[in-house]
Amino acid sequence: MEDLAVSAPSVGPACRSCTAPLSHIVADLGMTPLANSYVEASQLSASEPFFPLRAFVCERCLLVQLEEFESPESIFTDYAYFSSYSDSWLAHARAYVEAISERLGLDGSTQVVEIASNDGYLLQYFKARGIPVLGVDPAANVARVAVERGIPTEVRFFGEATARDLAARGVRPRLLLGNNVLAHVPDLNDFVRGLQVLLPPGGVITMEFPHLLRLMTENQFDTIYHEHFSYFSLIAVEQVFARHGLTLFDVEEIPTHGGSLRIFARHGREDAPPVSGRAGALRAREADAGLRRLATYSAFDEQVKRTKRALLRFLIELKEQGKSVVGYGAAAKGNTLLNYCGVGRDFLDYVVDRSPHKQGRHLPGTRIPILHPDVLRETRPDVVLILPWNIKHEVMEQMAHIREWGGRFAVPIPEVAVHP
Ligand SMILES: [Zn+2]
Numbered sequence: 001m002e003d004l005a006v007s008a009p010s011v012g013p014a015c016r017s018c019t020a021p022l023s024h025i026v027a028d029l030g031m032t033p034l035a036n037s038y039v040e041a042s043q044l045s046a047s048e049p050f051f052p053l054r055a056f057v058c059e060r061c062l063l064v065q066l067e068e069f070e071s072p073e074s075i076f077t078d079y080a081y082f083s084s085y086s087d088s089w090l091a092h093a094r095a096y097v098e099a100i101s102e103r104l105g106l107d108g109s110t111q112v113v114e115i116a117s118n119d120g121y122l123l124q125y126f127k128a129r130g131i132p133v134l135g136v137d138p139a140a141n142v143a144r145v146a147v148e149r150g151i152p153t154e155v156r157f158f159g160e161a162t163a164r165d166l167a168a169r170g171v172r173p174r175l176l177l178g179n180n181v182l183a184h185v186p187d188l189n190d191f192v193r194g195l196q197v198l199l200p201p202g203g204v205i206t207m208e209f210p211h212l213l214r215l216m217t218e219n220q221f222d223t224i225y226h227e228h229f230s231y232f233s234l235i236a237v238e239q240v241f242a243r244h245g246l247t248l249f250d251v252e253e254i255p256t257h258g259g260s261l262r263i264f265a266r267h268g269r270e271d272a273p274p275v276s277g278r279a280g281a282l283r284a285r286e287a288d289a290g291l292r293r294l295a296t297y298s299a300f301d302e303q304v305k306r307t308k309r310a311l312l313r314f315l316i317e318l319k320e321q322g323k324s325v326v327g328y329g330a331a332a333k334g335n336t337l338l339n340y341c342g343v344g345r346d347f348l349d350y351v352v353d354r355s356p357h358k359q360g361r362h363l364p365g366t367r368i369p370i371l372h373p374d375v376l377r378e379t380r381p382d383v384v385l386i387l388p389w390n391i392k393h394e395v396m397e398q399m400a401h402i403r404e405w406g407g408r409f410a411v412p413i414p415e416v417a418v419h420p
Contacts, residue, residue, distance in 0.1 A: 013056065013067035013068070015058040015060065015061060015063060015065065016063070016065055016068070016186070016187070016188045016189075016229065016230065017058065017061050017063045017065075017188055017189070017230075017236065017239065017240050017243075018058060018060050018061040018063070018239070020058055020059065020060040020061070022056040022057075022058055022065070022067070023056070023059070024056055024057050024058075024059055024294055024297060024298070025054060025055070025056055025298075025301060026055040026056060026057050026064055026297045026298075026300050026301060027054070027055045027221050027224055027300060027301050027304050028053075028054050028055075028301060029053040029054070029055075029221070029224060029304070029336060029339075029340045030052070030053065030339075030340055031050040031051065031052055031053070032050060032051065032053045032225075032226070032335070032336065032339040032340065032364075032365055033048045033049060033050050033051070033335075033339070033364040033365045034049075034051070034225075034226050034227065034364060035225035035226060035227060035332035035333075035335040035336055035364065036227055036332055036335075036364075037364040038330065038358055038361035038362065038363065038364060038370070039361060039362040039363070039364055039367060040360075040361055040362075041360065041361070041362070044362065044367065048364060048365065050365070051069055051226055052067075052069070053066070053224065053225065053226060053336070053340075054066065054067065055224050055231065057294065057297040058236075059294060061236055061239050062233060062235055062236045062291065062292065063230060063231075063232070063236040063239075063240075064212055064230070064231035064232075064233075064236070064297070065229055065230045065231065066224070066226065066228070066229050066230075068186055068229065069226070086391065087394065088391055088394050089121070089256070090121060092254075092256055093121055093122040093125060093179075094125050096122070096179075096262075097122065097125035097126055097129070098125075100175060100177075100206065101126070101129060101131065104174060104175055104204060106126070106129070106131050106174060106175060107129075107130070107131065108130045108131065108132070110131060110132075110174035110175070111131075111132045111133070111134065111171065111172060111173050111174060111175075112126045112131055112132070112133045112134075112173060112174070112175045112176075112177070113133070113134045113135075113136065113166070113171060113173035113175070113176050113177070113198070114133070114134075114135050114136070114177050114178065114179075115136045115137075115158045115176070115177070115178035115181050116136070116137055116158075116178055116179070116180065116181035116184070117135025117136060117137045117143075117146060117151065117153060118135075118137060118139075118142050118146070119142045119143075119145040119146050119149075120135060120145065120146030120147075120149050120150075120151030120153065122179065123135050123146070123151045124149060124151060127150065127151065133151060133152070134152050134153075134154065134166075134171060134173075135151050135152065135153035135154070136153070136154045136156065136158050136162065136166075137153055137154075137155065138155065138156055138157045139155075140155050143155045154166070158178075158181075158191060158194055159187060159190040159191050159193075159194045160190050160193045160194045160197055161194075162194060163193075163194035163195070163197035163198035164197055166198055167197060167198055171198065172200045172203075173198065173199065173200070173203055174200075174202070174203055174204070175203070175204055175205075175206070176195060176198060176199050176203060176204070176205045176206075177205070177206045177207070178205075178206075178207050178208075179207070179208040180208060180209060180210075180257070181207070181209075182207050182209045182230070182232070182237075183209045183210065183228050183229065183230050183231065183232065184227055184228060184229060185229065185230070186229055188229075188230060188240060189240070189243065189244070192240050192241060192243070192244045192246065193244050195244070195246065195265070196244045196245055196246055196267070199246075199266075199267065201267065201270065202266075202270070203266070203267075204264060204265070204266055205246065205263075205264070205265040205266070206262055206263065206264055206265075207262070207263050207265070208254065208256065208260050208261065208262045208263075209230075209232055209237075209260060209261060210223055210231070210232075210257045210258060210259065210260050211232070211233070211234075211253065211259050211260055211261045212231045212232055212233040212236070212291070213233060213259075213285070213286055213289055213291060214258055214259030214260075215231060215258070215259075216289070216291075216296070216297075216300055217289060218258065218259070218413070218414045219303060219304075219307060219413055219414040219415065220258050220259075220333075220413060220414070221300070221303075221304045221307070221336075221340075221413075222333040222334070222336045222337040222340075222387075222412070222413060223257070223258065223333050223336075224336060225332050225333070225335065225336045227332065228332075232261070233286050233291050234248075234251060234261060234263075234279065234282050234283055234286055235283060235286050235287075235291060235292065237261075237263060238279075238283075241263075241265055242268070245267065245268045245269070246265045246266070246267065246268055247265060247266055247267070247268040247270075247275065248263050248264065248265050248275075248279055249264050249265065249266055249273050249274065249275045249276060249279075250263075250264040250273070250275070250276040250278060250279065251263050251264065251276075251278050251279050251282055252264075252278070253282070256390075257390055258389070258390040261282075304340075307412075307413070307415065307416075308340060308341045310415060310416050311337075311341050311343070311412050311416045312341060312342070312343070314410070314416045315343060315347045318382070318383060319346075319347060323382040323383060324349060324379070324380075324381045324382050324383070325347060325348055325349070325381060325382065325383045325384075325385060326348055326349050326350050326351060326352065326376070326379070326381040326383075326384055326385070327348045327350070327351035327352070327368065327384070327385050327386075327387050328351065328352055328353075328373075328384050328385065328386045328387060328388075328395055328399065329351065329352075329353055329386060329387040329388040329391075329395070330351050330353040330355070330358045330361075330363060330370045330387075331387055331388040333387065333388060333389075334351070334363070334387030334388065335363055335364055335365065335366075337387065337412055337413070338363065338365070338366045338368070338387075339364075339365040339366060343366065344366040344367065344368060345366070345367070345368055348366075348368050348385065349379070349381065350368060350369045350370070350371045350375065351363065351368055351369075351370055351371070351387065352370070352371050352372065352373040352375060352376060353370050353371075353373070354373060358370045359371060359372050373398075373399065376399065376401075376402060376407075377401070380402075380405040380407065381402070381407060382406070382407060382408065383407070383408050383409075383410050383418070384399065384402055384407060384408070384409050384410070385409075385410045385411070385412060386409055386410070386411050387412070389411040389412065389413045392409070392411050392419075395409070396409050396419060408420060
C-alpha cells in the first residue's frame with residue numbers, strides 16, 4: 001500500500017521553513033485519522049490509519065507546524081472538498097476578484113494563475129470579466145469539474161519544477177494567487193521558490209491563509225489537522241518569502257476561516273508598489289499578543305485541554321437529560337474536534353452536510369453518518385451542534401426551521417455555547 005506509506009523523518013522533526021530542530025509543542029491532539037478521509041459505508045468494517053496530531057512551534061522562526069508524516073498524494077488526489085458548495089465562500093471569491101481586478105487593472109491582456117484552483121469556483125469570476133485564467137490543482141476529480149466549466153487546469157502539485165515548466169510554456173501571470181494552499185504545502189520552501197520563479201517582473205502574488213493570531217486568541221485548535229501543515233503569523237510567513245527574494249508589500253485581515261490574512265508579495269528587487277503601513281502595524285500587534293514568546297505557545301496546549309473537558313461536560317449533561325444531539329457540517333475542523341474529544345455516535349446521532357459528495361459517507365474516526373440536511377425535519381433533534389463555527393450565522397439562517405420544534409443551535413468554539 002504505497003500510497004498510505006508513512007514517510008516518518010529519520011531524525012527528529014525539522015522546521016519546514018528554516019530547518020531548525022523542533023521540540024516545543026503548541027497542541028497535542030492525540031491520535032486521529034486524516035480529517036478529510038470520509039469513510040464509505042462499504043468500509044465500515046475496516047480499520048483506519050491514525051496518526052499523531054501534534055503542532056510544534058519553531059524556536060528560531062516561530063512557524064507553528066505539524067511534523068510531516070503522510071505522503072501528500074494520498075491526502076489531496078481525491079479531495080472531497082468542492083469549494084462551490086458554500087454560499088459565503090463564493091461571495092468571498094467574487095468580492096476578491098472584483099477588488100483585485102480593479103487594484104491591478106486586470107483585463108483581457110493580463111493573465112491570472114491560481115494555485116489550488118479546486119473546481120474553478122474563483123477563476124470563473126475572472127473568466128466572466130474576460131481575463132485569461134489558468135488553474136493548477138493536484139486533485140484530478142475536482143480539476144475535471146473545473147475543466148468542464150471552461151477553466152483550463154493543470155493537474156499537478158505546484159513547486160519549483162511546475163513553475164519552471166509553466167514559465168517555459170509562456171505563462172506570465174500578472175496575478176499569481178493561492179487561497180488556502182500555503183498552509184497545506186509540505187515543502188514550503190519549494191513552493192515559495194516556485195512562486196518566485198513563475199512571477200514575471202511587475203507581477204503580484206496574493207495568498208490567503210488562516211491567521212495564527214486568531215487561532216490562538218480565539219481557541220481555534222480544531223483548525224489543526226493533518227492536511228494543514230503550517231499555521232502562519234505574519235512574523236513567520238514574511239521570513240519564508242524573504243528567503244526566496246519576495247517582499248510582502250501589503251496585508252489585509254479578512255474574516256474567512258475564522259480570521260485569515262491575505263498577503264501581497266512582489267519581487268524584492270522592485271521598489272513598487274511601496275510597502276504599506278499595514279504590515280508593520282500587524283507585526284506589532286502580533287508581538288503585543290505574545291507571538292514572539294514561547295510561553296504564549298505553551299499556554300495554548302492547556303487551554304485546548306480545558307476546552308475538551310467543557311465540551312464533554314456540556315454533551316454529557318444533554319444526554320443525561322435525554323436530549324437528542326446532532327452535528328451540522330462534515331468539515332475537517334469538526335473531525336479534529338470530535339476525534340480529540342472522543343465524541344462519537346454516543347453523543348451525536350448523525351451530522352448533516354449540504355455536499356452530496358459527503359452524504360452517505362461517515363466521519364473519519366468517529367464513524368458518525370453524514371446525512372442530507374432534510375433529515376433534521378424528520379428526526380427533530382433538540383440540539384444541532386454547528387461544527388464549522390466560522391459559518392454559524394449562515395447555518396443558523398439556513399436551518400432556522402429547527403426552532404419550529406424547539407430545536408436549539410450550539411457551537412463548540414471558542415467555548416461551548418448555546419444560541420437560543
Ligand atoms: Zn523555523
